[in-house]
Amino acid sequence: MATSPAVLIFTDLDGTLLNADDYRYDAALPVLQALHRQQIPVIPVTSKTRREVAALRQQIASHDPFIVENGSAIFFPKGDRRFDLAAVHGLITDPADTDPTETLQMCRLGCTYDEARRALVELSRSLNIPLQGFGDLSAAALQDLTGLPWDAIPLAQARDFTEPFVMPKTIHPDQPDQLDAAVQQLGMGVVVGDRFSHLIGPHAGKGRAVRLLIAAYQSAIPEQSIYTIGLGNSPNDLEMLEAVDLPVVIPGSAGAHPALSDRGWQIAPESGSRGWAIAVQQALQENR
Incomplete structure (x- = not known):
């Protein structure tokens, strides 16, 4: 059998x-x-x-x-x-x-979180668009954006590898070519989630x-x-x-x-x- x-x-x-x-x-x-x-x-x-x-x-x-x-x-x-x-x-x-x-x-x-944060700064410069990542947002702002319970916010902020950021309205989520090209130029990757885009390491x-x-x-x-x-x-x-x-x-x-x-x-x-x-x-x- x-x-x-x-x-x-x-x-x-x-x-x-x-x-x-x-x-x-x-x-x-x-x-x-x-x-x-x-x-x-x-x-x-x-x-x-x-x-x-x-x-x-x-x-x-x-x-x-x-x-x-x-x-x-x-x-x-x-x-x-x-x-x-x-x-x-x-x-x-x-x-x-x-x-x-x-x-x-x-x-x-x-990559490390510090590397992801530095890459977000460079990405913002490259696109000439201000990008807000988790590290730029207050706990109150994160709760408004995510709907997470207040006691869960510190857990979401304790990032080790990636930086989620608010997708700029000037870049449509279904047409991310401009964003993808800029991210690839930095040697990084990006994925689109429900509430945020996420800047991640290339591997x-x-x-x-x-x-x-x-x-x-x-x-x-x-x-x-x-x-x-x-x-x-x-x-x-x-x-x-x-x-x-x-x-x-x-x-x-x-x-x-x-x-x-x-x-x-x-x-x-x-x-x-x-x-x-x-x-x-x-x-x-x-x-x-």
Whole structure:
């Protein structure tokens, strides 16, 4: 009898596992608990910071790896031999304490936050447009822009690798050629999210980080196939969704994002955590 494939679930957070309006995940919690019992990893792949994801992992009692700041770093349990593959690829690895009870290993793919901040200043000069990044905004301004709870703002500000910035109105989000050209000239990358654009290092990316983790898991079980599911809601999830076997688009209140809706991918029947839960259950049933 053929062995069933091992399942990995990669998921964006804001607007996907977490509701876009209130950042809650109540509707997905029973499914998350069932996945934990079945030992199916749920791996966040997000623009959020290490501290933001660490707080969420404590809430849902997760010990799975996670990918932060648009693929700028992978965090995984220290000493877990499945992820020794990172060293083979010549990646920068360091121990990182995310909380007093758990020590993780970090595999860095992106630049440092200081490098991203300096690049934003240069980008502003190049475009001759004032650009406001997280480092330029007060906590009150960030709360107005993000809708995050007040106690979550310091976690979002604790950036290690990337600088989100407000997309200037003179550059239309669907026609970013001018922005892309200027960013490439600086030797950096940019991804467009729901509320911000994100200036990232040239070697960072959700797709690369996901492929590295898939390879790491596969190296640990070479005799067993792996089936990957990815869930996202915005253009900055495109690379992640292209890297998995089953891409699932979580729609917003107005439907699926135009950049993701015409690719023939599965679209969840509802938005946010409820749509996430339904889509994951359907995917697992079909995989069986």
